[in-house]
Amino acid sequence: MASVEIRDVRKSYGALQVVHGVSAQIADGEFVALVGPSGCGKSTLLRMIAGLEPISGGGIRIGEREVNQLPPKDRDVAMVFQSYALYPHKTVAENMGFALKIQKVSKPEIQERVRRAAEILDLTEYLDRYPRALSGGQRQRVAMGRAIVRSPAVFLFDEPLSNLDAKLRVQMRGEIKELHQKLRTTTVYVTHDQVEAMTMADRIVVMRDGRIEQIGSPLELYDRPANMFVAGFIGSPSMNFLRGRVEEGPRPQFHSNSGAVLPLGRVPRSAIGREVVYGIRPEHLHLADDCVPAEVLVVEPTGAETDVVVRLGDDKVMAVFRDRFSAMASSTIHIAPNLDEIHLFDATTQERLV
Structure with a gap:
């Protein structure tokens, strides 16, 4: 596990600046949600933490390391995407252990890590199935298991529940929160759904137009919003x-x-x-x-x-x-x-x- 420090991070595409000097501290073991409307820069910021997008200015630290120039594989992070991105020709166990196989981890170690992750996610009975034989929620748990087996310092979630129906989203919210309570791994979670953020996160970062509007606990943002944008975005209705x-x-x-x-x-x-x-x-x-x-x-x-x-x-x-x-x-x-x-x-x- 590790803390994440985002220091005056900026991102530009040519003359277009989309992230404007964002700074935030995420403590070791904390669950932080990045929320805001489409186009606010939250997914771009997550991808910069992961190393999938180069930063245009500022710095990012994970634990004691400055990671600005490190490739994604060396940042000790695991990302769960909106799409499950599972290999259809591989079983659940093979999907979960594939990244470890690429890293030349021994077969017994892969099997043990996959077994532990499957127990945590209630996937043990599905290890020999193929993705086509799983429900949407089960596929999402496999994607989470693929991240867990790597034992990363930081989990990164990019709108992982967007493809699920309303009832399943509620169920998966509880499962992800329970997972964090078990593992206590630092987690950065991007969502446009403020209800997800309110129910899951220790703290919420509200973004608009590439800037941070307010950072605080869910109830701090609900009770004392800094401005009309936060007041209107947090709370439903x-x-x-x-x-x-x-x-x-x-x-x-x-x-x-x-x-x-x-x-x-x-x-x-x-x-x-x-x-x-x-x-x-x-x-x-x-x-x-x-x-x-x-x-x-x-x-x-x-x-x-x-x-x-x-x-x-x-x-x-x-x-x-x-x-x-x-x-x-x-x-x-x-x-x-x-x-x-x-x-x-x-x-x-x-x-x-x-």
């Missing part, structure tokens, strides 16, 4: 945003540009009279008599929860109610925000105020 002003009174209130008036908790004096963006997560809105009137637009029961789209002034807002709820479209309900869970952002810079 995403945070509601309304533009308007904070008005002073016996108690400060938020007046949206579309005519809605919402209560506030404590706000800094600097926010009074200022153009701001009011952020509230759907799960932090609840039903309350004689509070903010809202017109019901859509009701979506999901079983344990009910998603409700309402209109506040001219803004559409999503609310999530934990209890069973039914209402007709165009009817009026009254909702209230949890005052301790309100976020205010600067309307110009989009940085967090409170």
Whole structure:
């Protein structure tokens, strides 16, 4: 195992710069997820750690070694790709042990490493099967086993669950997290799915346009997002945003540009009279008599929860109610925000105020 240090790393393709001076420290044994929308540079950064892409500037250290000039085979990393990339003419055992065979590892040692990895991944009974006889989740576990047998210092995952159906993704999330808890190998995991990152990672690196927006634990990013981008990206359904002003009174209130008036908790004096963006997560809105009137637009029961789209002034807002709820479209309900869970952002810079 080893730590990973990413120091002012940049990547350019000719005149086009796609990664702009990224820096991050990944501790030994830590599980870190790189998240962000398509094109943000997360997979490019992962490939630079692996040595599959040369860096244009900065430095990368794995453990005590600077690896900028080292080829991938000498970096002591193992990568699991989005596609399983299994050899169809080789058995599970042969697929898992192939990299060791290329390295001239002895046959008994290969068999022992494959056996141990198969036990960890619950693949023992499939070692003699060919990939065509496996399900998608089993193939992904074989790809993970191929990485495990190498006993690398760092695991690199590049959106490994993207090709699986929703139910299998949930199952595999748990299996990868359990695997990390068993092995405690430093892991860097790229995904566009923030739910994967929230449920699996020790820390999350949120990227946009080749830059890091915020680094923190899942709940740090959820509770105190640094800006509107992080606030909208982390959490599902995403945070509601309304533009308007904070008005002073016996108690400060938020007046949206579309005519809605919402209560506030404590706000800094600097926010009074200022153009701001009011952020509230759907799960932090609840039903309350004689509070903010809202017109019901859509009701979506999901079983344990009910998603409700309402209109506040001219803004559409999503609310999530934990209890069973039914209402007709165009009817009026009254909702209230949890005052301790309100976020205010600067309307110009989009940085967090409170």
